[in-house]
Amino acid sequence: MTTVAANGRRTAFVDNDQKPNGHGRMLRKEDPRFVRGRGRYVDDLQLPGMLHLAILRSPFAHARVLSVDTTLAEAHPKVRLVVTGAMLAEKGLAWMPTLSNDVQAVLAADKVRFQGQEVAFVVAEDRYAARDALELIDVEYEPLDPVIDVRTALAPGAPVIRDDLEGKADNHVFDWETGDAAATDEVFRRADVVVSQDIVYPRVHPAPMETCGAVADYDAVDGKLTLWSTTQAPHAHRTLYAIVAGLPEHKIRVVSPDIGGGFGNKVPIYPGYVCAIVGSLLTGKPVKWMEDRAENLISTGFARDYIMRGEIAATREGKILAVRTNVLADHGAFNGVAAPVKYPAGFFGVFTGSYDLEAAYCKMTAVYTNKAPGGVAYACSFRITEAVYLVERIVDCLAAELRMDPVELRMRNFIRPEQFPYRTKTGWVYDSGNYAPTMERAKQIAGYDELRAEQAEKRARGEIMGIGVSFFTEAVGAGPRKDMDILGLGMADGCELRVHPTGKAVVRLSVQTQGQGHETTFAQIVAEELGIPPQDIEVVHGDTDQTPFGLGTYGSRSTPVSGAAAALVARKVRDKARLIASGMLEVSVADLEWEKGSFTVAGDPNASVTIQDIAMRAHGAGDLPEGVEGGLEAQICYNPENLTYPHGAYICVVDIDPGTAKVTVRRFVAVDDCGTRINPMIIEGQVHGGLTDGVGMALMEMIAFDEDGNCLSGSLMDYLIPTALEVPDWETGFTVTPSPHHPIGAKGVGESATVGSPPAIVNAVVDALSPFGIRHADMPLTPSRVWEAMRGRPLPPI
């Protein structure tokens, strides 16, 4: 069925009658509870005797904590507990490890290092009383000079933020480089054309609709801690709590219930979670912590904040030879980046993009500033948002310099299909890709040539229209355990599959959906392999007592890693089913043919058993073939041999009002290639959401600070995210280039649109403004900033 969108274009419509037994469009199993208000999110939990926790936060960006007087708060009749940093310090809990081997203050005991930092907490009988009591805590601060502008953080004499670290005398976090500096310099020396451009990816925030929160319940009798929390990585969190709290893992149960969006915001461990645990340990009662929106925006994991200088070298004919970049990364007051340990800059090394280069080099310096920690979040795939933005902007700068069509320039430089697996100059091995057809498909949907003609006509009339292109290669599915770990935990994922006697099944995952539809798609993966209808397969996730160990959902890694595990565990069950079938049909296994859901004796179509028959036999009476145990179940831990590298071609059309400088995204065409498509409907929804992120980042969103370090974006009044009115009807398409190393050829896709769309939008705005002599303008392209750019004064972000 198709429908005609408001703009007159035909778009695919969900076919409600289709119930695939395997891959294909299938309506979601999780919807019925959500549309009726019966989802179960953290703040929905109410336990007997549950208390409420609220956190007192620093009003200063940088200040010494001289004293914290809790007398009045403790006297509040509904308050059960008040805890300060000093109290935690006595217990050795004032600091906790971050996912980057730094430490972060749980409660500030010595000084505060960003506005919004946790200073004390109150546990009270209800959430109102807890907030009241915060007002009764008297903290004496000695303000210190803050470091806000990342460019001055390493200046001699700059205030030292991390004086808690032994011998630390500056704000330097790390230096990192990749590629070959000498070879790249040599290519730049002999290139016909060199273009360079300063490019900022401003600080933004994932801002999931549900903020972060937890309910901690410590049972002093059996010594077991249960923590319901908004976590994308329940198993990794459990291990970290075991290390911090000194409880053994089998006495910690982390439960991630329904999560109201994650987008990377819910990967790190926040002080609030630890405070809730401490609160429950000390009161012996369940303790709930639920942050409000302001707390979420000012204190939890931000995204981006890379100050980049991009350089590109090419021949006069438009052969790109090399890309070079220098990056200054603002990590905030604690290095809390959630990335594999050996990758402090995440996967920024894929900044060479989709192009076949002779050389590439990146040098990066990361610094501390008096801001909230974070960096890796908001569908960034470990910094690939930044990498793709850099290369797709700088390629457009080159196109402008060469006066070449930006699509044509990209087509001339694509890695060719026969070059895959392709090793980039920074060492990444792209698994597969066929880029030109994807670009052609986008051009075709957009009517690219007609758009350029329309633009020429409009320009002649003085109207401002822009067309922007981006072509990206993603790198998702972290990752091979030889290279990738988080705090020593290899980035593999487990999967467990049990088929019940009547042929229904339960599949247990180590990853954790936050709306991406795993309860549906993982049932489909198993259905495809085993022939059991997806409606008969229950997907269990998010409970560390019930699910196999694994690293969780972020970096679009669920399909690449856990999806592979689900397919392979189903095949393992199928292999056992084949043995049982051979006994049931009294033939050798070699004589059996598998047709989704049943084994048939070759040449005898009447001699057949279904997977359901086999399941009953596996659990029932009667002999099984020699050496076969009863039951029908299997477990697996999948270690991916490589990442998957989905790609996409995006085209954006913008109109700019000459009177107000307001940018309207009139059309957006997104063609994605994520290999095998498990559920096209869900992929399309993932893409729509990510494209909307792109509109937000490119045109509206920014976490800004004033010179004193006051966060200016601490509410949804100031931090603007797109509504239904700021986004167009999306136009999506796809090509299919399977991943050769993935069991079902599927690649991740969840973050592709967030990665690929901002450069397309900015390229469109810059294209629109090119008659004004503009070659680059930094995000967010708000009306005031575009207004300045139209007058030849493009502004850096604040």
Added chain:
Amino acid sequence: MTHIKVTVDGTVYEDDVEPRLLLAHYLRDRLGLTGTPIGCDTSSCGACTVDLDGATAKSCSVLAVQADGCAVTTVQGLAKDGGWTPLQRAFHEQHALQCGYCTPGMIMAARDLLRENPRPTAEEVRDALEGNLCRCTGYQNIVRAVLAAAGGQDGPEPGSRAGDAPGAQATEEVRA
């Protein structure tokens, strides 16, 4: 403490509440009706949208005492016995939700629109949902769902005001 009497999803509740208690917290914490979530602290996101005496209200910006004597309908009160309303079914069929957190508020806001304007255009739907933020769907499938509920086979009859009052809810139910 102030005594209030509120009808929520057809059930009458009498309670003593602090005057400062927000309706959203009253519904969630006191009545256990957690289908109405909270997404912000500035009345921006619309996740907590409910029907208050026939008009939509962001329940984070209404005091429980202000609802005294009123009838409140939440998403949990739309369909009886586990059934679907046309909007709920359309949200499912058009994949108009992902994490599900904005969904209750979206459905309540869309319901209000269809009551006022049974045959909206796509632009009218977008305009009507401007007060409801979603981070997952990019809105397009939500627009599709509202249009499908308005004009689809499961939608209310043209000109009907299904779901207008608690007594009319039965007509909103369709096959489960």
